[in-house]
Amino acid sequence: MKAIVVKQPGGAEQLKMSEQSKPEIKQDELLIRVKSAAINRTDIISRKRGPSYLHNPILGVEVAGIVEESGSNTTTEVGTRVMGLVNGGGYAEYAVMPANRAMIIPDKLSFDEAAAIPEVFLTAFQTLFWLGDLHKNETVLVHAGGSGVGTAAIQLAKQLADAKVITTAGSQEKLNFCQSLGADIGINYKEQSFEEEVLKATNNQGVELILDFIGASYFNKNLASIKTDGRWILIGLLGGSQLKNINLMELMAKRIQLKGTLLTPRTDDYKAELTKAFVQKAMPLFEQNKLKPIVDKIYSFGDVQKAHTRMESNQNIGKIILKID
Amino acid sequence: MKAIVVKQPGGAEQLKMSEQSKPEIKQDELLIRVKSAAINRTDIISRKRGPSYLHNPILGVEVAGIVEESGSNTTTEVGTRVMGLVNGGGYAEYAVMPANRAMIIPDKLSFDEAAAIPEVFLTAFQTLFWLGDLHKNETVLVHAGGSGVGTAAIQLAKQLADAKVITTAGSQEKLNFCQSLGADIGINYKEQSFEEEVLKATNNQGVELILDFIGASYFNKNLASIKTDGRWILIGLLGGSQLKNINLMELMAKRIQLKGTLLTPRTDDYKAELTKAFVQKAMPLFEQNKLKPIVDKIYSFGDVQKAHTRMESNQNIGKIILKID
Numbered sequence: 056m057k058a059i060v061v062k063q064p065g066g067a068e069q070l071k072m073s074e075q076s077k078p079e080i081k082q083d084e085l086l087i088r089v090k091s092a093a094i095n096r097t098d099i100i101s102r103k104r105g106p107s108y109l110h111n112p113i114l115g116v117e118v119a120g121i122v123e124e125s126g127s128n129t130t131t132e133v134g135t136r137v138m139g140l141v142n143g144g145g146y147a148e149y150a151v152m153p154a155n156r157a158m159i160i161p162d163k164l165s166f167d168e169a170a171a172i173p174e175v176f177l178t179a180f181q182t183l184f185w186l187g188d189l190h191k192n193e194t195v196l197v198h199a200g201g202s203g204v205g206t207a208a209i210q211l212a213k214q215l216a217d218a219k220v221i222t223t224a225g226s227q228e229k230l231n232f233c234q235s236l237g238a239d240i241g242i243n244y245k246e247q248s249f250e251e252e253v254l255k256a257t258n259n260q261g262v263e264l265i266l267d268f269i270g271a272s273y274f275n276k277n278l279a280s281i282k283t284d285g286r287w288i289l290i291g292l293l294g295g296s297q298l299k300n301i302n303l304m305e306l307m308a309k310r311i312q313l314k315g316t317l318l319t320p321r322t323d324d325y326k327a328e329l330t331k332a333f334v335q336k337a338m339p340l341f342e343q344n345k346l347k348p349i350v351d352k353i354y355s356f357g358d359v360q361k362a363h364t365r366m367e368s369n370q371n372i373g374k375i376i377l378k379i380d
Numbered sequence: 381m382k383a384i385v386v387k388q389p390g391g392a393e394q395l396k397m398s399e400q401s402k403p404e405i406k407q408d409e410l411l412i413r414v415k416s417a418a419i420n421r422t423d424i425i426s427r428k429r430g431p432s433y434l435h436n437p438i439l440g441v442e443v444a445g446i447v448e449e450s451g452s453n454t455t456t457e458v459g460t461r462v463m464g465l466v467n468g469g470g471y472a473e474y475a476v477m478p479a480n481r482a483m484i485i486p487d488k489l490s491f492d493e494a495a496a497i498p499e500v501f502l503t504a505f506q507t508l509f510w511l512g513d514l515h516k517n518e519t520v521l522v523h524a525g526g527s528g529v530g531t532a533a534i535q536l537a538k539q540l541a542d543a544k545v546i547t548t549a550g551s552q553e554k555l556n557f558c559q560s561l562g563a564d565i566g567i568n569y570k571e572q573s574f575e576e577e578v579l580k581a582t583n584n585q586g587v588e589l590i591l592d593f594i595g596a597s598y599f600n601k602n603l604a605s606i607k608t609d610g611r612w613i614l615i616g617l618l619g620g621s622q623l624k625n626i627n628l629m630e631l632m633a634k635r636i637q638l639k640g641t642l643l644t645p646r647t648d649d650y651k652a653e654l655t656k657a658f659v660q661k662a663m664p665l666f667e668q669n670k671l672k673p674i675v676d677k678i679y680s681f682g683d684v685q686k687a688h689t690r691m692e693s694n695q696n697i698g699k700i701i702l703k704i705d
Contacts, residue, residue, distance in 0.1 A: 315628075
């Protein structure tokens with residue numbers, strides 16, 4: 056089968072179409088005929104680290120497709136349309152998916168749309184509710200509102216918690232889009248000082264929850280934007296990882312909970328539990344049109360280098376999809 | 381009545397015995413004839429900030445004494461021996477205590493011993509269990525093991541969770557004492573690299589929980605000492621507050637939960653709930669001799685300046701007590 060591997064650590068030019076053997080499944084796994092895969096920042100990190108760090112030489116952590124073969128311990132029937140997280144191997148014609156991570160694709164959604172759901176919606180769900188403990192009528196600050204996780208988080212915060220959503224982004228186009236998804240307030244971080252705008256919008260109290268994909272460059276501004284007893288979830292380092300001149304007193308005096316997280320390295324059991332909770336609470340809302348996958352751009356399988364380049368330049372609003380078939 | 385106030389922001393010499401009017405109570409409060417008060421670092425911070433920052437001009441956040449008068453909404457009888465947190469005003473002959481924070485003193489304990497309990501045991505209880513979620517057989521790293529909260533935390537972690545306790549301190553005398561309280565491993569931070577010792581003692585896994593009174597100077601070493609998915613509770617800044625050159629990637633990749641906390645500024649309701657939970661879970665263990673208050677030294681009321689000086693020089697093992705009567 057055709058699949059994308061990494062030649063050596065480096066830029067998008069290191070991505071290579073190759074011929075690989077079709078994977079074999081264990082009794083609790085499904086073999087998926089992949090129709091669409093999606094690009095994630097974790098794939099870019101894997102590409103930069105190079106093939107020697109990859110457990111699975113084929114990139115890609117989420118797919119949508121058709122069940123081609125079912126393990127003896129599974130109940131999902133061959134032919135079912137499913138989407139879900141995979142342990143690498145997503146950029147390929149066939150991929151292995153643990154059966155307890157397979158989510159049935161609603162009839163109304165295409166494979167391209169379905170591939171835009173698992174990673175970002177599961178991450179946003181986990182971050183907002185499992186780690187962030189978001190409650191009704193609280194205020195959440197979602198940075199990088201136009202990103203894949205940002206667009207998912209805005210929708211989930213509104214639909215599942217009726218929260219007030221403040222979002223930051225770097226263009227008016229992205230902010231308008233965030234507001235069309237339900238964001239209450241949009242702040243252009245290139246033109247405004249976001250912490251001042253957050254305090255204005257919260258009667259100088261700050262927000263109960265921050266979803267932080269930025270890290271170091273926003274750290275002091277996030278400290279200023281958060282309310283006493285606030286929760287702050289660190290899920291990305293787009294603004295760097297090296298902290299300098301941070302005053303821990305504020306973290307202590309405001310009784311802040313700062314939690315780091317990454318979804319991809321978590322255990323199989325964790326991903327299965329998260330998938331189960333998400334299916335119960337959020338999947339019905341896709342059927343009802345209250346949640347929607349946000350597809351930025353669809354690339355053909357051979358154009359994977361272009362797909363990576365687009366994500367690295369932060370041009371996308373929502374998910375970048377790779378059409379396998 | 382006699383009470384200690386602060387003349388102006390500064391050192392221990394700013395503490396002054398003064399004549400103050402006896403406080404009046406509301407219907408849900410108790411008037412306590414104070415027998416013993418205890419010194420806390422928050423008192424030192426208050427002294428340094430000076431009188432204009434004090435809600436109550438009299439220092440002191442915890443006392444042990446006898447109920448002199450009961451508000452109409454309370455059930456605690458006059459004459460009862462109680463201990464508990466107060467909203468300032470502890471260094472005085474009489475103090476006001478919200479009735480829902482009063483803990484009955486076990487018969488076997490003196491007032492001096494009782495005054496050594498509330499702040500440090502409630503803080504350690506809250507930090508280990510409410511914030512730190514310590515479970516049976518986990519490993520906890522308790523810094524400043526000889527401090528008031530340290531000595532309480534070692535005992536509570538052993539008695540309530542049967543945890544493995546690793547502690548740091550700056551002298552062999554303090555470490556020996558910590559081990560007499562149940563600490564499994566003692567590390568002299570002046571002679572050893574504590575993070576290396578922690579990793580050795582945990583099969584290179586790190587600890588599930590850190591109680592951090594130190595802050596900035598230990599930050600990178602704590603990052604190295606904590607296990608994936610570990611909890612790290614920041615409750616003091618003895619090692620400074622200014623962070624420099626911290627790599628956030630570690631916090632994210634290890635999925636660390638870093639929580640800041642301070643007990644004194646929390647709400648009355650919070651303190652009442654915490655007191656209630658502590659009385660249920662921990663007070664019986666004082667009766668059974670499984671937990672004991674650690675009294676470092678007892679000063680007479682007039683020697684309050686000496687008491688502060690002793691705490692500021694970190695000489696104490698356990699609590700410094702002020703004998704009021």
